Amino acid sequence: MHDRPQATIRKAPPADTRSRVTVEPYLVVPGAASGRLRPPTGRLQALRRRYSMGPGLMMSLALHTIILVLLILGLPSLFVKPPPQEVTIAVTMITKDELTRTTKQNPHPVAQAKPVEPPPLPDVKPTPPLPDPLPPPPAPPPPKAEPTPAPPPPEPKPEPPKPEPPPPPKPEPPKPEPAPEPKPEPPKPEPPPEPKPEPKPELPPPEPKPEPKPEPPPPKPEPPKPEPKPEPPKPEPPKPEPPKPEPKPEPPKPEPPKPEPPKPEPKPEPPKPEPPKPDPPKPPPPKPEPPKQAAKADPQKQKQEDNDFEQMLKNVAKTTPQEKNDQPPKPLRQAQTASASSLPNAPLGSRVTTAEKDMIAAAVSQCWDVDAGAKGASDLRAVIQVEINPDGTVRNTTIVDTEGRSSDPVWRAFAERARRAPLIAQCNKLPIPPEKYEELKTFTFTFSPQGVL
């Protein structure tokens, strides 16, 4: 009993196969009556008709699908090229900047960048070099900072840049912002470099560098030439570069180039092909970048290979459209340079260092005697204005009554003793650095005894 139904069920499948064609229902009905299975010719024709119509539809469908596929696939294919460009640009910019930062002033920038900037400004003001920077006033102080970054390799160099920005006292504070500005005005940055050299002359170490720059042009040292060419005043930045390689073998080179090259190199480099390729020094990151950009600026790549600076310049040139990316690093460099100049014993040129002040105070304190038993001696305080001769000897001293205590006999006695101290023979010649005379030809001593009763 159970088998039959199963058997019938088994047979059903073949019929089903026919029915798939959608013909079976018809066949079954007539065929079932006769007990035979035979295809009805009329319907076959109808089926044929239908089949003949199917290919057309299929074709149309296929064509449509093909069109659709083509449309779909074709659109993306059109945009295939852009992706590589994006990749190259982004990668190159980021990697180089980072590399430069790390190699140049990784430690300094982080801690000093922000806090240091403010101090340098005041320093700059006092600096006599200001007049020099003025000529180049190109105004954009921030850009100057950028070119200066080149000096970063040797710390002293960064310092000179600081003095320069000071000439325009206001621009300095904005240093962080300048980053964006510099790019828009590549030429401007160049002028700033000039001022930098000027301040350097003031400082013993920096002076030598500026001088070499003028010289290099004649001999045409490879590194110097490219830099000076961009801008006569700029020659300075190149100078810093040569020294950099010496102190800092590889890292310094890549770093300095970035800041400076961006502006000057882009233009000069293309015209100047430099055969030598000391690229090896460059870290791996730089190499990958050039290949990406090769399509656009292959000649530049060759030039860049010669010097790290050149490579940096190329990168900058390529990325110029993407100023945004480049700018961020610039501000960092500026901050770094500023911080460098604010370093303790740095040749700020304008400011008197704490160590120098301590030496002067120690010299005069030897002759400063107080009446320790006076009532309130520990609270007494006197400001004495001092006039200094160029040889460091004290010419005159004056009591400055800042607290309106001239009628207090104890204070007056205290102030008079303080006023005498710098005039006493043993303490009359103060250890004033000759280069700081302009700032210290008139200054004040504030005498306030500690450790008295």
Added chain:
Amino acid sequence: MMRRGLSIRLRAAPLALAAMLGLACSVPPAWAIENIDVTNAHQQPLPIALPDFPGASPQEIELGRNITSVVSADLERSGLFKPLDPKSFIQDAQSLKASPRFGDWRLINAQEVVGGGVSTQADGTLRIEFRLWDVFAGQQMTGLALTVGQSDWRRIAHIIADEIYKRTTGEEGYFDSRIVYIDESGPAERKVKRLAIMDQDGAQAKILTDGRALVLTPRFSPTSQEITYFSYARGMPRVYLFNIDTGQQEVLGEFPGMTYAPRFSPDGNKIIFSLSTNGASEIYTMDLHTRKATQITQTGAIDTSPCYSPDSKYITFNSDRGGTQQIYTMNADGSDIKRISFGSGRYATPVWSPRGDLIAFTKFEGQNFSIGVMKPDGSGERILTNGFLVEGPTWSPNGRVLMFFRQTQSDAKGHGGSTRLYSVDLTGANEREVLTAREASDPAWSPLLPR
């Protein structure tokens, strides 16, 4: 008219602004000048040149020399001045009187120079004038002309020293003052103690009592004309008053017990002292006009050595009410008693400084005695000197120097020990012996003598 005036003002405004800006630019702003802090001071005496005051006659020259010598000694003993060797002087005193050559004085590192002269007037009195010059400023700092009898030249010298001290330090001097003390003589086991008085430099000493009765703890009145002290003059220990001018002495009231440790109030109208009865000592005051006594403390402990603050508002004293001898302060009426000494050892003989800023004391710790100072609130305790026995501090009139007596240790047989007067400044660095003819103890410094 109004518009015209306004237009003129508007036109003038820019000019005024420009002028102000120009002026501002021409003068470097104070903030633009470098400043260097100097905090490491030294405590060295000030070099001062004191050429002998010239005179026309040999007597005047001698007086001039003596006066200069006293002035120089006063200043040198203060520890604040260093009189220069007259042999180094380039300019002579006679030309100095006319006008100092400051360059010459700078060459010998003198910071101040004193010029003057002595002349005898028609009435026989002396006219002494002097000028104090600032060598580096090239200016006169002060100058005086004094007329005095020839026998009072020492006092004139002290007055000149005070003027120099005052002008140089800004504080009153203390040279024109006197010391009352106990003159001691005889063997250790039977010492004779007499009341004596002298100048602060030890000169012109004078014995006031005959020594038949023991005298202790003398104190000057604010006018320096009277002395109060403790004596067994009549067999009973009592507080006495002594008039320096008349030589009269009187007992300060009649009390059932011993009165001791007397001291004048700052205004001189009261005497504050201790009265010992039934094993306890309480602090009393007596009005010198009404002779009425007022009890200040009532604790049953030993409260003694009372001393007023300069403004008479407070009293400091020592007491064992806390179990050990310590220093306390209280209001003048005896309220708000506060202990102010908390160091190790015992504290005694508190004396309020004439400046009001410190309280001097004697401290006993172990086998050592010391003299120190602390602030009225008990802070800032500093020991100025110590020794086998140092005791009885008294303030100079300006509160800058303490005088006390020091007793050296005698040998096994009780021989060799002596008692002398010493002075020490507030820094503790300038301790000097005050020379007296014999042994001396219990000094008391007078105020500046009235002029």
